[in-house]
Amino acid sequence: MSNEQFLYCSHEDFVKESVIADRPLLDLIREIQHIYKSDNRPWVVGFSGGKDSTVVLSLIYMALKTLALDDRHKHVYVVSSDTRVETPVVVDMIHEVLGSINSQSPIDEIPMSAHAVTPDTDQTFWSNLLGKGYPAPTKAFRWCTERMKIDPVSEFIKDKVARFGEVVVALGSRRQESSTRAQVIARHRIEGSALGRHSSLQNAYTYMPIEYWSSDDVWEYLMSAPRPWGGSNRVLFELYKGSNAGECPLVIDTNTPSCGNSRFGCWTCTVVTQDKAIEGLVNTGEDWMRPLLEFRNQLHESSLPENKTEYRNYKRRTGKVTFARGAIDDDSSTATRHVPGPYWMKYRKEWLRALLEIERTIRDGGRDLELIGRDELQVIRQQWLKDPNEPDWIDSLPKIYSEVYPHDQIEWIRNDAGAFTAPDAEILGSLELEHGVPAALIMKLIDAELSFSGLSRRKGILDELQKVLEQDWGGLDEALERHSSPRHSDAYKVAFESLKSEVDGLLK
Incomplete structure (x- = not known):
C-alpha cells in the first residue's frame, strides 16, 4: 500500500473532514491541544506498537504539529516497553517508529522524543526462568508482567514526576476492550475532567483520547491517511491481518489484562495454551519463526500440572519442601498439596543451549537477531553458580556458549561464587x-565454614551450619513423611541445640 492509496492525500485533510465515534476528529484534536496548553505538566505517551497506541501517538503528533510554535511549550516523551522477548518482527516495527519520531520531530519543530525502556538485567525473562528457575508464567503465577513491563515504565514515569512534579500519561486504552477496563477507567476519572x-x-x-472508539474506528483512522511523522501503517496492517488477536497495550498497572494471546506480546508467553499470534505470523510467511513457536510450546508444556514433578525441583529455593492447602484439580474440596520449586538445573541448561542454537541458526540465515543478551548470560551464570539447591560448581555456562558459538569469545566475570571446581564435585x-x-550438603557445609575462616570471632557459624542442615536433603518421600510426622526430626533438633549451646558458651 503506497501513500497514494490512502483515502486522503494528507493527514491534515483527513482530520478536517472526518467524524469518528460520533465526534468530529478536528474537535478531538482541539481537545488534545487545549489539555496540552492548559498547564506545564510534561506528557508521557505510552507506545506499544499496536493499533490503539499508534492512533494516540498519531493524534498527539498531529495536534502539536498544527499548534502555533509559541504554544509548543512543554516536552512530550514517547515511551515503549521492550521486555527483550518481544515478537521480533514487532520489535523491528517499534524501533522504526521510535527512530522516525526522533528524526522527524526536530524537523517539524515538535518537542517530542521517543525512548525504549527495558527491565533490569537481573529481572529479565531469561534471568528469572533460566537463571533462577522460575516456572514459565501462568494465569495463577504471572511473575513476568510487573518485573518486565510495569516496573521499567513506572520508573520512567517516576523520573519525570521527580523532575517536573506532575505528568500526564496518554494511553490507548478503550472502554470496548473489556468491561474490566471500562470499570477501571471510570473509577479513576476526575469528575468534570478528561483526565484520570x-x-x-x-x-x-x-x-x-480514544476511550470511546471501537476497533473499527481505530482501523478507519489508521488506513485513511499517512502517518504524520512519515510513512504508512502498512506493516502494522500486515501484522494484524490473518490474526484473531488484539494488541498488547503498554502495561502501567496490574489491572491491565494478560496479553499472551495477542499480536503484540512476548513470543515466550505461556499464559495462554495456544499462541495464535506467533502461529499467525508463521502461517503468513514468517516461517523462520517456527523454532521460536516450538520452543515456546515446550515451555508451556513444562507449566502443565501433570508435568510439574518432572520439570521442577521438589524443594523451593529456600531448600525446604513446601506444602499448602488448596483445591485439587476440579474438586471443590481442599487438601494439603506439595508446592514444587524451581526448574531442575538440567532443564535450564538444555533450554539455554537450545535457545542459543535457535539464535545461531536464525543469524546464519541472515537475520541480525539476539534472542538472549550477553549481559543476561553473565547474570544467569552467576545465578547458576550460587543456586541454593543445585549450585553449578562445574561452571557449565561458558562451555555451553563456546560449543554453540566456538568463534565468539565472551569475557566472563571472574568466578567468585565458591571454592569448588569440577574435580571437587x-x-x-x-x-x-x-x-x-x-x-x-557437604559442599554447602564447607562453604559455610570457609566464609567464617580468618575471622577473629567465629560466633554465628553454628547458626549458618544449622540453616544448611535444616534444609530438606532427603527425597520428596522423606519430606512427605516428615510433614505427616513432625516428631521424626525432633531427636536431631534436641541434639543440635545442645551442641550449639555448648559451643556458644566456649566462644563467649
Missing part, C-alpha cells in the same frame, strides 16, 4: 554414592 488519576503512581494523571559425587550423604 493513575491507579498506582502519585502525581501522574492519565489521558485516554566429581570426588564428592562418588562419595555420595558410597556413603549416601548428598554432595551438595
